[in-house]
């Protein structure tokens with residue numbers, strides 16, 4: 582079998598879907614995208630196309646190594662997201678060819694269902710209580726929210742009290758009937774991270790995510806020493822070569838590789854295995870679309886140390902399209918009691934509504950995250 586065509590579709594809200602076709606009619610779908618840089622990743626995918634045309638899609642490992650090592654320069658958000666989406670489509674095709682779900686190609690399931698969580702609140706964590714109440718009605722009991730608004734490198738007691746007060750209200754309202762992670766979203770510099778973590782201790786969040794920016798990873802062990810709250814990060818690390826340093830130095834209790842940013846299934850399964858060797862959990866990052874989520878779920882179902890899965894239903898970014906709008910087999914993604922069952926159809930298990938995708942791609946937005954500034958006019962981390 583040979584690859585004959587790659588087609589990319591940028592679609593609302595901010596996703597990109599990739600269709601790979603072969604000379605034997607087998608089609609694979611992937612989701613190569615970096616939020617806010619869809620066109621750049623699209624260019625990277627098309628730069629890889631001349632190499633991929635004519636290749637045997639079944640040689641996933643060789644194609645991955647050639648895409649990663651073949652261009653001399655390697656890694657980073659753009660190239661690893663392009664490789665990720667192509668890799669997802671290759672696994673989709675291999676599963677379809679052999680008539681089995683991807684998790685069976687990876688040795689079979691280690692669990693019967695996977696624990697999911699939902700976002701509540703938006704860029705500025707408002708109305709979180711109402712959001713939790715609404716999602717609890719449909720059985721969700723695990724949540725994530727932004728922990729702060731803009732946070733200066735050295736900020737005020739008031740800013741800390743505002744951030745902690747919101748969390749106190751949640752515990753006050755729901756006690757231990759729910760669990761929640763708090764995403765510092767890289768907005769917090771190390772000195773304030775230490776202050777916030779200390780102040781959040783009494784409310785026992787499930788984890789604090791991106792306590793500092795990925796480029797400040799050397800703080801993870803120091804912050805971990807100063808708190809009992811499990812620390813999580815990974816959405817802005819793009820290969821096992823970045824994760825290995827973080828595992829060696831310690832500090833993170835949970836790795837959150839993104840299956841559409843960190844080289845795809847081939848790479849993230851290796852990252853999950855590395856984490857297991859250090860007794861570190863994985864909770865794949867996925868504020869994206871259905872193909873990205875399906876790729877995450879196949880990793881979750883073969884990884885002993887997979888503990889939680891992010892999904893974007895109702896996330897504040899999904900303006901103009903919702904998680905399952907481009908999926909025909911919506912029922913397969915049903916969550917019950919906060920869990921999801923394995924996607925058992927061959928390949929990734931997503932039946933893409935191609936007509937809907939093509940239609941939506943005709944007016945895809947160029948989504949950008951906002952540029953935040955502090956009161957003094959300096960750039961703030963969003």
Ligand SMILES: O=C(O)[C@H](O)[C@@H](O)[C@@H](O)[C@H](O)CO
Pocket residue numbers: 616617764766790816866867868891898950
């Ligand atoms: O945890 C999460 O989902 C992420 O931090 C998410 O908010 C960002 O990755 C966002 O998608 C970037 O545009």
Ligand SMILES: [Mg+2]
Pocket residue numbers: 764766790791816
């Ligand atoms: Mg995050």
